[in-house]
Amino acid sequence: GLSDQAFVTLATNDMYCQGALVLGQSLRNHRTTRKLVVLITPQVSRLLRVILSRLFDEVIEVDLTDSADYIHLAFLKRPELGVTLTKLHCWTLTHYSKCVFLDADTLVLSNVDELFARTELSAAPDPGWPDCFNSGVFVFRPSLETHGLLLQHAADHGSFDGADQGLLNSFFSSWSTADIHKHLPFIYNLSSNTAYTYSPAFKQFGSSAKVVHFLGSAKPWNYKYNPQTGSVLDQGSGSVSQHQTSFLNLWWRVYHRSILPLYE
Ligand code: UDP
Ligand code: MN
Known part of the structure; x- marks a missing residue:
């Protein structure tokens, strides 16, 4: 069941x-x-x-x-x-x-x-x-x-x-x-911050991702987020790729919209 x-x-x-x-x-x-x-x-x-x-x-x-x-x-x-x-x-x-x-x-x-x-x-x-x-x-x-x-x-x-x-x-x-x-x-555990060297595959399959995994030391909650723009702030390293940024923004949108209100 x-x-x-x-x-x-x-x-x-x-x-x-x-x-x-x-x-x-x-x-x-x-x-x-x-x-x-x-x-x-x-x-x-x-x-x-x-x-x-x-x-x-x-x-x-x-x-x-x-x-x-x-x-x-x-x-x-x-x-x-x-x-x-x-x-x-x-x-x-x-x-x-x-x-x-x-x-x-x-x-x-x-x-x-x-x-x-x-x-x-x-x-x-x-x-x-x-x-x-x-x-x-x-x-x-x-x-x-x-x-x-x-x-x-x-x-x-x-x-x-x-x-x-x-x-x-x-x-x-x-x-x-x-x-x-x-x-x-692989779409059930797509690491957000791996630089995929097989980029045609990422172009073909990346948008079918079902689970994204923020593995490594920089976790989503370590970033700063601007709720006005709906976007994480670039921490200045310049190493965050475009697709990683959009997954981080998605995480933060859920956090801002649905988790912060639970604290009230
Ligand atoms: N975890 C935890 N506290 C810690 C480290 C890890 O609760 O201090 C749990 C958490 O569920 C985490 C998992 O163990 O997602 C594996 O660790 P992490 O995701 O940091 O490893 P990575 O995926 O980056 O190798
Ligand atoms: Mn992990």
């Missing part, structure tokens, strides 16, 4: 909550029929919890230091993987039969409920190394068994990039070869 499927995101602090809110609103704007879940950690303020609860069906606090022994142990062995292990917590949402994880720095541009037709682990190629999947958007099946195996893998092997993407790629290592149905089209 539809009510046992959910979109899931993660925010460990109030800044990432701004991203989660815009993402949640973008899913609502495009009339998703699935539940919306956000995982948070104890650092998230009371105010943001209240605001998140206006948009998400479930706001679930995850505290690794206070978790079951096996999680706590994995955490103590690899404290540098804190945020990564928090993301893995999405596998414990066993009251859902299938979920789609979306990073808090993603924005949905159209209805993407069709992703629930896919199976674990489905994801799109990483723009930097296409034999790896990007872990900003993935389809998964909650399972305590899988969760335990992932934590064991983290404790034993760590992560080759220090984050969830390295860990998930080494755990789901057959992704690139085993089943083409688990390769999501």
Whole structure:
């Protein structure tokens, strides 16, 4: 059924909550029929919890230091993987039969409920190394068994990039070869700030993007926005491309129109 499927995101602090809110609103704007879940950690303020609860069906606090022994142990062995292990917590949402994880720095541009037709682990190629999947958007099946195996893998092997993407790629290592149905089209995880060197492809397919991902260090909430012009201010670096600017403006339009009023 539809009510046992959910979109899931993660925010460990109030800044990432701004991203989660815009993402949640973008899913609502495009009339998703699935539940919306956000995982948070104890650092998230009371105010943001209240605001998140206006948009998400479930706001679930995850505290690794206070978790079951096996999680706590994995955490103590690899404290540098804190945020990564928090993301893995999405596998414990066993009251859902299938979920789609979306990073808090993603924005949905159209209805993407069709992703629930896919199976674990489905994801799109990483723009930097296409034999790896990007872990900003993935389809998964909650399972305590899988969760335990992932934590064991983290404790034993760590992560080759220090984050969830390295860990998930080494755990789901057959992704690139085993089943083409688990390769999501790139338009489900289009990085906004990658300089695409195959520009005819971007011209042909870029406008079909369904999920844009603001990966990297400059997140939308780090920019300044002018609501009069509906445009982010150029931070002076001059390195922001035209298509990136239009995705940033879209993020900010949702933030300004629908998220700021939630604070009133
Ligand atoms: N995240 C978080 N707090 C942090 C860092 C990351 O909540 O301090 C979550 C958030 O959902 C974020 C995801 O982990 O979207 C992955 O991190 P990020 O998007 O910054 O990595 P990138 O996509 O840029 O590699
Ligand atoms: Mn991201």
